[in-house]
Every structure is written in structure tokens, then in C-alpha cells.
Amino acid sequence: RDFNERCAQCSEVNWGLTDGGRFYCRSCHNVTERTREVVNTDFITNTRIQTISKGLRKQEKTDGGCEWYVCEGFQLVLKKQAEALEALGVCPQMKDEILCNFWRRYLQKSKQAYCKRPAGETVKALSVCDSSTDVDSEPERPSLLHFLSLSESDGDLQTDCSFVSSTSKVSESTSVCSGSVDGSLYLMKNQKEKLRMTMPMTLSFCYMALLWLREPMTLSDLLRFVVEGHIPYLNVFQHFPEQMKLCGLDLKIFCVESWPVYEEVYTKMLELAAFLDLPRFPDITDSCFLHPDMLCMKYLMEANLPDELHNWTCRVVKKIRIGEADFLTLVPGNKSTRKVKYDVLAAAVIVVVLKLLFLLDDHYEWLLSDFAEERNKNNKEDGPYFEFKKWYKVIKCSLDVEQKKMDEERAKYLWRCEKPLFYSAEKKSKVLKRRQMVVNLQNQFGKLSGSVLPAEKPNPSSFQLSWSEENADESCFHGHSLKGILQEKCGVLTAVNPDYWLCTVKLCNEKLCGHPAHYKEVDFPQSYHFVLRLFSFLLRIQPSYIHDEVCLIEHKLFNKKLCKKPKFNPGLRK
Numbered sequence: 001r002d003f004n005e006r007c008a009q010c011s012e013v014n015w016g017l018t019d020g021g022r023f024y025c026r027s028c029h030n031v032t033e034r035t036r037e038v039v040n041t042d043f044i045t046n047t048r049i050q051t052i053s054k055g056l057r058k059q060e061k062t063d064g065g066c067e068w069y070v071c072e073g074f075q076l077v078l079k080k081q082a083e084a085l086e087a088l089g090v091c092p093q094m095k096d097e098i099l100c101n102f103w104r105r106y107l108q109k110s111k112q113a114y115c116k117r118p119a120g121e122t123v124k125a126l127s128v129c130d131s132s133t134d135v136d137s138e139p140e141r142p143s144l145l146h147f148l149s150l151s152e153s154d155g156d157l158q159t160d161c162s163f164v165s166s167t168s169k170v171s172e173s174t175s176v177c178s179g180s181v182d183g184s185l186y187l188m189k190n191q192k193e194k195l196r197m198t199m200p201m202t203l204s205f206c207y208m209a210l211l212w213l214r215e216p217m218t219l220s221d222l223l224r225f226v227v228e229g230h231i232p233y234l235n236v237f238q239h240f241p242e243q244m245k246l247c248g249l250d251l252k253i254f255c256v257e258s259w260p261v262y263e264e265v266y267t268k269m270l271e272l273a274a275f276l277d278l279p280r281f282p283d284i285t286d287s288c289f290l291h292p293d294m295l296c297m298k299y300l301m302e303a304n305l306p307d308e309l310h311n312w313t314c315r316v317v318k319k320i321r322i323g324e325a326d327f328l329t330l331v332p333g334n335k336s337t338r339k340v341k342y343d344v345l346a347a348a349v350i351v352v353v354l355k356l357l358f359l360l361d362d363h364y365e366w367l368l369s370d371f372a373e374e375r376n377k378n379n380k381e382d383g384p385y386f387e388f389k390k391w392y393k394v395i396k397c398s399l400d401v402e403q404k405k406m407d408e409e410r411a412k413y414l415w416r417c418e419k420p421l422f423y424s425a426e427k428k429s430k431v432l433k434r435r436q437m438v439v440n441l442q443n444q445f446g447k448l449s450g451s452v453l454p455a456e457k458p459n460p461s462s463f464q465l466s467w468s469e470e471n472a473d474e475s476c477f478h479g480h481s482l483k484g485i486l487q488e489k490c491g492v493l494t495a496v497n498p499d500y501w502l503c504t505v506k507l508c509n510e511k512l513c514g515h516p517a518h519y520k521e522v523d524f525p526q527s528y529h530f531v532l533r534l535f536s537f538l539l540r541i542q543p544s545y546i547h548d549e550v551c552l553i554e555h556k557l558f559n560k561k562l563c564k565k566p567k568f569n570p571g572l573r574k
Contacts, residue, residue: 003034066243068179070186070197071112073240073254077202078103080232080239085206088230088460091213099209105276106205110195179245187249195268195275199256203233204269211269211330214282216289218343220539221462223260227540230460233260235417257415262541270339273332284328284342291328292317295346302538303350304395304467306386306480312353313346320556322349341549347535348549352557354531357485357495358388362525364497365389372484386480392530394475398465399534464538502558503551517551519544 003015003023010028018024024031082095107113180186186196195201203226207219226233237246237254246254273281284290296313300306317323322345331337358365365388372385467476486493503524504517521529521543532543539546 067181068244070180074197077236084231094209179247179250183249201268203265208269214288220343238417278332281330283325290342292346302463302465304477307478308482313349344549351550352553360527383481385484516548519547
């Protein structure tokens, strides 16, 4: 109370005391060099401690590193991923306002920080809070998330909310098999009651922040940018500071040797949103990029389909009411509302429209294509009619090339990172020597074989397949007409085809089977499978996930006919 000077950074007068006797600003957490003289307070009773304990921390180990915790490693990963997303054009407030608050809430809910440590408990690897701090002082505590802040440097590894002096004993016992203080205990701990942080969950955090901001990036785009190397995920621990020694069990936590899976990242995102008790997300309206009408337009362009199909996708979206904000908006923890995969939903709508117009039964679409081809030969004045057969050949050729290219890149991917890893301090010298030998041999063989240096990774793009109407080979179908397959009835355009086949008559119980329908390629026409394969490549998911969504849309679209009861014949009664 006697220290009334203004803070040099924020000009506020709101001071607290650290255990070292220094003044720190409760508003901006700036620590000054000014200390308070200790006076005799033996006669004071029932006083409340208002200081923040920074704990005792070994800054330098024998190998030159410092003590760090698993949660700090994930903080660095989230920071690198958020910075990469900002570089891709995501809103700047995602990192410091949205993602940072989500991460703080997770640390508090999982009792890793911003919480009161349970009394009488021994030191836990997942409890990095000091017990001397009162719960009421949580908003005034220095942030654990200085790694996520733009104003801090990567080299500062001080954590203001860490273990007390007894952690030195834990670190001595765990440093043998782990570089982090709590690496071994982190894997041993039973985390059924709370979500334990993993590398795929970092992508769940990022997607949750993107969804909150309604950014024009779907989950499939996010995972594709990860695979292409635009967002740090594989071998991201290479960016850890030198003070953070990574070895032993830390590698099981941060070392990833598989591509991120769409369903796993999406499911963890839903669990995270419910675990954090987040409110209803901002509404997904028809002006948002994630709305089915907007995404259908994007995927129609990428699939090289006629622009006129967009009118039909909008009609289907409106008919089954999947474009309403209440259906599209995420409400965490609400089990009665269906969780929407926006990219999969849009792709499934396009598949349903193609079935409505072309049937996709390996027969009718080819008849329509022959008719359109004959008409285009005889009449070249008007715009060309859409030929399904020609579109199929163009897309198949391009799809096969891109699929082969992607498979080769994945097969050639080197899972080992450039930064050498070692499981113990004793093997460090051997690992470094072996790594240097491997690099030298690779360079020598590369010179002898005359191998070409790997090309630079392409710039990120929302489109994987691009088509231009200016191409001389007439491979772009955006401006082609659907007149050959449409007819006008009562002033409304309808399909000439009156038939439709359902993928499944009865949906399965998702709780029991895991899927609303089952998909086997041999049970369905090849045209239908080809369309599923095209969109599964664009979204980088299994065709069965799109098939499931197609079945759900069909049952909404034809619900009245499916639930129609047979008429009662009174003559049958006795």
C-alpha cells in the first residue's frame, strides 16, 4: 500500500508482492527491481497472504537445459500453429484472444493452472499450480501463457505458476526417462475424468478457434495444410528452444508418426467444447463461408461441374432445412442437436443433386451424355450441353494424376526430423555422431547420383484442382448448360428423370454401428463410387463418410414417401 508509483508499462497503480519481495503489477504482470523492506509482523494476526509464489526452479541442469512441463510444450505447439494460421490469412485476434482463452480455460478445467491445488495432495505431474495462492486471486495471477503472447520471446521459459520446491525431487526421479519434469507421470496418469492433451488435440483447439471466428477454412482444409507442411504438426518439437531438452517419454507425447485423421480431430473438438463448458458458438448464417450454399459453390467449381447445379443444391438445402442457423451452429454439450461437418455436408448435397439429375446408375447418365454429345455436334451456336461422359474422362485423368502424386509424396516422406532425438543423456553423443554420419553419406550419394534437390513446397491454396474457361482443350465445364436434362412444369424446372434410387432404405443406429449406413464399393454403381472418390480426394477423407451424409440427406428429402403408410382396405376386415 505504501508503494504508489505508476507502472512503467501500463501506468496503473495496482501492485503485488512476489516471494522474493519484489513488486509486480497485477494489471500487466510487469516485475520491477524495487523491493520492499521486511518489517517485523509477529504481532499481526489473521492476515491474508496476497503474494504469488513463483516456486523454486532449476534454471540450469547439468546438460545446459532447464526444467519444463508438458503443458509448456503444448503451449509452444499451439503458438507455432496459431502463427502459421495468421500467416495464411486468419484473423489476427485468433491467437491472443480466442485460442489463448480456450487454452487458459482448459488448463483451469484440467487443474493444471489457474486453480487451487487440493490440500494434502502430493506433488502431481498435471497440477502445476501453487497451493499458497487463494482462488480469489486467480484473475490477478501472472499468466502461464506467455508463450502464446505476442509480446514475449521464445527464450523465456519462466513459468509463474509452477511446482514448489518439492518438484526438484520429482524432476530428479523423472529426468532419467524424460526431458520434461512430468513426462513419465503424464503418461502414467489415468485421465478418464478429464481430457489429456495430445498432438491431435492441438489441431482440435485450432479448428475450434477457427469455427468460433467463422473463418473461411474447413477442417479438411486445415488438415490438408498440415500435411502440406504449411502448419507445424509433424516434428514440431524441432522449434522448441534449446533449453527445453526433449528425450525419453517426451517423444511419445510430441513425436507424431502418422497423418492427422479427420474423425479423430473432429470428435476431440466436440469433446473439448463440452469439457470447457463453452456457450453457443456464433451463428452460421447464409453469409458465412461455412454455410452449405457457399461451400457447394466452392466444391462445384473445384469439381469442374456446371454453374447451374448451384441452383439445385440451394433448392435441396432449403427443402430439407439444413441451411438454418439453429441446425448449423454448434451448441457444445447439447446431445439433442446434430453436430455438422460443414465440408462433408456440402459434398453430400452435391452428390444427391447429381443423383437427382443423372441417376448415377451406370446406365441413365450415359444415355443423357450421348444425347448431349449429338446435340452439341449439330448445334454449335448456343452454349454446349453438359456431357457427363466427357466430364468423367477429364476428371478421371486429372484425379489419377493428383492421387498418384499425393501417394508418392506420402511414401517418400521422411518421418525422422532434422533435429536428432535421443532417449537418454548417455546416448546423446552416439546419436549425434550417427546422425552426422548419415547426413554426410546422403550428401555424398546425392552428388554421385546427381539427384535433384527437392522442390519448394507450393504456396497454400483453397483449391486443389483449378479449371479455366480459357483452356483450348475445352476441359472446363462451368459454363455448360443443363437444358438437355431439365424440363419445365408449371413454371418450375424439374428433372427429366422421374426415378431415384436410395443408398439405403433404413438407417442404422449410429450408437451401435458407428455409422448411419454401410458402404461397400461392390454394392453400388461405379458412377456413384467415382463421384464419392472425387470428393473424398478433395476432402481427404474416406468415401464412407460422404456416403453416410448422403444417406441422411436422402432420408430427409424423401421422408414423407419413406414413412407413407399403406392405405387401409376395409374389405379385408372380417
